[in-house]
Amino acid sequence: MSSALILGASGDIGHAVAEEMAQNGWSLYLHYHENADAANELADELSAKYPRQDFFTVAGDLRDVNSAQTIANQLFSLDAVIVAAGMTYYELFRDASVDHMTALMRVHLLTPMALLNLVQDKLAESGRGRIVFIGSVYGASGSAMEVTYSTVKGAQSAFAKAYAQEVASLGLTVNVVAPGAVATKMNKEFGKEALEEVKASIPAGRFATASDIAYFVESLVDARASYVTGQTLYVTGGWLR
Numbered sequence: 001m002s003s004a005l006i007l008g009a010s011g012d013i014g015h016a017v018a019e020e021m022a023q024n025g026w027s028l029y030l031h032y033h034e035n036a037d038a039a040n041e042l043a044d045e046l047s048a049k050y051p052r053q054d055f056f057t058v059a060g061d062l063r064d065v066n067s068a069q070t071i072a073n074q075l076f077s078l079d080a081v082i083v084a085a086g087m088t089y090y091e092l093f094r095d096a097s098v099d100h101m102t103a104l105m106r107v108h109l110l111t112p113m114a115l116l117n118l119v120q121d122k123l124a125e126s127g128r129g130r131i132v133f134i135g136s137v138y139g140a141s142g143s144a145m146e147v148t149y150s151t152v153k154g155a156q157s158a159f160a161k162a163y164a165q166e167v168a169s170l171g172l173t174v175n176v177v178a179p180g181a182v183a184t185k186m187n188k189e190f191g192k193e194a195l196e197e198v199k200a201s202i203p204a205g206r207f208a209t210a211s212d213i214a215y216f217v218e219s220l221v222d223a224r225a226s227y228v229t230g231q232t233l234y235v236t237g238g239w240l241r
């Protein structure tokens, strides 16, 4: 049975990815930071629905790079890692503190990289290891008011491109699914008017659902998807790309 770690399983996109992967037979390590209830409820829901699979919860604040080791210590066999944890600060770069920049770099990039460094051998043992980052179209287009966020999202794609080359011979693929605007709680601080304005600029005429994104994550972790690596797939409804 295949096992995957989903960083940010307590979030909306992570939750949808967990449902999609569980439906396809995966056992899951469901990571959370503050929202233990969301992770525990998801684990209970999936255990009831798929009693032959295992669902564990794993806590960790990715702003702390040491959490990579704490999380890695709790994993047994591992075939995939999905990096779906993240947050943003909506502010001019001129006003951004080094604390904010550090937090964004650690949560989206540095701690996941430290974790992958620790679990590479486990993923290689699988013979069909899969790594998928949830990136962002902003990593390609950039976005005012989210300069550091755009920077780390672009860096996720750069990391995938380079790391994919090192580990392809181990049967490991490394890819990024980069959404446009998704209707999740990450966007809850924006008012109705601002959200309507974004919606009007999306060619598809709507925000993505978390399940629109999860569909492509599941496709990339499928055993048959062994020949796509180092890529960033933009799932944007035609927005910005």
Ligand SMILES: NC(=O)c1ccc[n+]([C@@H]2O[C@H](COP(=O)([O-])OP(=O)(O)OC[C@H]3O[C@@H](n4cnc5c(N)ncnc54)[C@H](OP(=O)(O)O)[C@@H]3O)[C@@H](O)[C@H]2O)c1
Binding pocket: 007, 008, 009, 010, 011, 012, 013, 014, 031, 032, 033, 034, 035, 036, 060, 061, 062, 063, 083, 084, 085, 086, 087, 107, 134, 135, 136, 137, 178, 179, 180, 181, 182, 183, 184, 185, 186, 187
């Ligand atoms: N929503 C969008 O429009 C959009 C667009 C492009 C890309 N994305 C990317 O998609 C990913 C998931 O976002 P989402 O929309 O699903 O947001 P969400 O519902 O707010 O979920 C965010 C997830 O990240 C976790 N997290 C936040 N801070 C953390 C920290 N310090 N340490 C560890 N985990 C932390 C949260 O854990 P707890 O809740 O347990 O604290 C939660 O699981 C992010 O990387 C985001 O950048 C989102």
